[in-house]
Amino acid sequence: MAYEVAAPKYVRLAQTLQGRIEDGTYPPGSRVPSENQLVQAFGMSRPTVVRALELLKRDGWLESRQGFGTIVRGRPEVVERKDQRGREALERVEEATPGRLVEVDQVSVPPRVASLLGVPRRAKVLVRRMLVEHDGEPVELASSYFPVESAEGTNLGDPSPLSEGLRAHLELRKKVRFDHVTERVSARLPSSQEADFLALPKGEPVLSVLVAACDVSGQVLQITDVLLPADRQELEDTYRLS
Numbered sequence: 001m002a003y004e005v006a007a008p009k010y011v012r013l014a015q016t017l018q019g020r021i022e023d024g025t026y027p028p029g030s031r032v033p034s035e036n037q038l039v040q041a042f043g044m045s046r047p048t049v050v051r052a053l054e055l056l057k058r059d060g061w062l063e064s065r066q067g068f069g070t071i072v073r074g075r076p077e078v079v080e081r082k083d084q085r086g087r088e089a090l091e092r093v094e095e096a097t098p099g100r101l102v103e104v105d106q107v108s109v110p111p112r113v114a115s116l117l118g119v120p121r122r123a124k125v126l127v128r129r130m131l132v133e134h135d136g137e138p139v140e141l142a143s144s145y146f147p148v149e150s151a152e153g154t155n156l157g158d159p160s161p162l163s164e165g166l167r168a169h170l171e172l173r174k175k176v177r178f179d180h181v182t183e184r185v186s187a188r189l190p191s192s193q194e195a196d197f198l199a200l201p202k203g204e205p206v207l208s209v210l211v212a213a214c215d216v217s218g219q220v221l222q223i224t225d226v227l228l229p230a231d232r233q234e235l236e237d238t239y240r241l242s
Contacts, residue, residue, distance in 0.1 A: 008189070008203075008205070009044055009048045010048045010049075010051035010052040010055065011052070011055070011187045011188070011189075011205050013038075013042060013044060013048060013049065013052035014052040014053075014055045014056050014187065015186055015187060016042075017032065017052065017053075017056060017061075018056060018061055021061055021072055021074070021075070022075065026072045027072065027074075028072050028073060028074035029071065029072060030071070030072050031068060031069050031070065031071055031072075032053075032062065032069075032070045032071075032072060034069065035049050035050060035053070038052075038053075053070060055187075057070075060073060061073060061074075061075075087181055087183075087211070089130075089142045089144070089166075089211065089224045089226050090165060090166055090167040090178070090181070090211070090213055090222070090224065091165040091167060091168075092130070092142070092165055092166070093162070093163065093164060093165055094130060094161035094162045094163075095161045095162065095163045097130065097132060097161075098132065098133050098134060099130060099131045099132040099133040099138075099140075100130075100131055100133075101128065101129065101130055101131075101159065101160075101161055102129050102130070102131045102141075102197055103127060103128075103129035103143075104126075104127070104128050104129070104156075104157060104158070104159045105126075105127060106124045106125065106126055106127075106148060107124065107125065107127050108122065108123075108124060108125075109121065109122075109123050109124070109125045109145065110145075110225075112210065112225075113125070113145050113210075113223045113225065116210070116212050116220055116223050117145060117147060117220055117223050118219075118220060119147055123147075124148055125145045125146060125147060125148060126145070126146045126147075126148055126151045126156055126157055127143055127144065127145050127146075128143075128144045128146075128156060128166070129141065129142070129143045129144075129197075130142045130143075130144075131197050131198075137199075138197060138198045138199055138229075139228075139229065140226060140227065140228055141194060141197050141198055141226075141227040142224055142225070142226045142227075143224065143225045143227075144166055144222055144223070144224040145222070145223045145224070145225075146221075146222055150170075150174065150221065153173055153174065154169060154170065154173040154174065155169065155173075156169070156170075166222065166224075167213065167222075170221060170222065176215055176221055177215055177216065178213050178214070178215065178221060179214060179215050179216040180214055181211055181212060181213045181214065182211070182212045182214070183209055183210065183211050183212075184208075184209075184210040185207065185208070185209050185210075186207075186208050186210070187205045187206070187207055187208070188205060188206065188208050189203070189204075189205055189206075190204075190205075190206050190227060194206070194227060198227065198229050200229060204229070206227045206228060206229055207227070207228040208225060208226070208227055208228075209225075209226040209228070210223070210224075210225050210226075211223065211224040211225075211226065
């Protein structure tokens with residue numbers, strides 16, 4: 001059974017600072033508050049603050065400049081590429097994707113998915129979980145969730161890989177039309193099952209691209225949670241562009 005695990009303090013702080021960069025509170029070229037100021041403002045220890053800043057530097061949001069402190073670089077190019085991965089998951093043809101289906105089943109809906117999908121927190125939903133590999137190494141875990149009734153009359157519950165994308169399959173079988181998607185990018189700790197699939201050490205956070213695919217009225221048709229191991233993103237970017 002998978003459990004929701006709260007992200008470490010340094011990851012939550014990094015998310016908050018990233019949000020302030022994105023909303024313009026800390027514009028590109030500006031200096032972020034000092035470590036002492038962040039310790040006071042957020043009530044966190046200095047090691048937590050330092051680790052959060054290092055995470056943002058590693059991902060390209062911040063950089064250190066001699067004599068100036070920590071400077072905002074803005075939204076890094078790598079995040080722009082990651083934002084597109086949710087859309088790619090909707091179009092992906094399972095039969096043609098290096099990797100394997102690791103789960104097709106009715107499961108209890110994860111809390112982060114329930115509110116977006118518009119189902120009760122204890123409801124059962126159908127999940128198709130695809131592990132994408134490159135040179136035998138797991139580089140992405142995409143879990144697509146559907147209301148059980150929405151999957152009736154489709155092959156979504158079939159444990160065999162589909163010969164068409166999830167979007168194309170739903171549009172054909174259910175006579176619906178995907179109009180737009182919204183994506184939420186965040187860092188979190190994976191569940192023990194997710195960590196096992198991605199061969200991650202305990203405590204290693206992942207990047208989550210939570211995708212809500214909607215029809216023209218805004219009704220959510222599908223939720224896909226794309227998990228990306230941070231230490232393998234250069235490899236995954238190469239795979240995506242080939």
